[in-house]
Amino acid sequence: MRVTLEDAWPLVCLAYTAAASTLSPTLAYILLLLYAAPLLKTGGVRDRRTRRRDAVVVPLLVLAGHLPAAGFAFSYNPSAVSLVFAAVSGIVEEMFFRGFLLEKAGLAIQAFVFALTHLSLSDPVSLVLTALLWPHYFALGLTFGVIADRRSWRLSAAAHAAYNVAAVTYGLPLELRVVAVLLAADMLNLLFVTLYFHTARRVMYNKIILLRNCLNFRLEGGCTDEEDEKSSPDSSVRSSSHCFLDPTSPATVPAPTLPEAGFRRATSHAHTVPLRLQVRGRGRATSLPRSPNKRLSAYRRVYEAPSGSINACRSRNPR
DSSP states (O other), X not given: OOOOGGGGHHHHHHXXXXXXXXXXXXXXXXXXXHHHHHHHHTTOSOOOOOOHHHHHHHHHXXXXXXXXXXXXXXXXXXXXXXXXXXXXXXXXXXXXXXXXXXXXXXXXXXXXXXXXTTXXXXXXXXXXXXXXXXXXXXXXXXXXXXXXXXXXXXXXXXXXXXXXXXHHHEEOOOOHHHHHHHHHHHHHHHHHHHHHHHHHHHHHHHTTOOOOBOOOOOOSSOOOHHHHHHTOOSXXXXXXXXXXXXXXXXXXXXXXXXXHHHHHHHHTTTTTSOEEEEETTTTXXXXXOXXXXXXXHHHXXXXXXXXXXXXXXXXXXXX
16 A cells, blocks of 8 residues: 555644644744645645735624623734744745645544644643643634635635734733633534625626636637627627527527617526527636526626627537
8 A cells, every 4th residue: 555745744734743842832833834845835735816805804893703701812022033933833824734734634624633633732830721621713714714725725824824814913811701602613613614605606706707718619619700790880880799609590690789688588498498698809618507587687687798799609518
């Protein structure tokens, strides 16, 4: 049985926890960085594109979710070195736990291991005190795991760094009621992040932002550019002329005056005919929503865009 470098992550977690508790936290993070960095460069880790809006909103959501515990907080006076170390340590942890272990073991296991590595093994008292915070770290691992799974580990690293800086700046008394409030805040934080990504996904889908397929689909029986220009000699009409493929017949049905009629004709076959929407001049194509009303709304949005004519056509390779 062949053992690879990726299979040694349990030993790395044990060494990381022991070094952070008994030797030096700096040495522990160096060990974690040396192990996780080569695995990230192999390209086996899923990493989706992070938008600028997410880079601002998601860290703020992580901080806002812990506002219920702000009433118990007291302020520290950390040095600049402590703030930098807190931010860098969060980034290194995200490289290992969300950049590598999330893809290797799954969401729940990486959160479980993330919480275990935060137990202090230096003495029994520290072990008991950090064990009280185990559910808090487990909920944090779930939250950061959802962020990394929906976007990338880089976005979860930004959120983790922001959280660590706030945790170094403000502290909480280790009491049972404070731990209970903190755990409730963690659940609220996880809910905020999940709802944000769910809502952002629906909004982007309804606005036809998810144009991931940049291939130009060939028309089957659709009208060509020459036919489109002949159907409307006037340039003002030519820019808004449309041709639609009737699913029941190979012939096309022109709709030069009322595009809505063609929209409704195409949306009437929403559940039977796989359609693609092609915008000439942009080189993009996208699948339309299944709901007839959403299809009509999608047609109207693209129709209003100043990009030329639009064809609703049958794809050679439907999804």
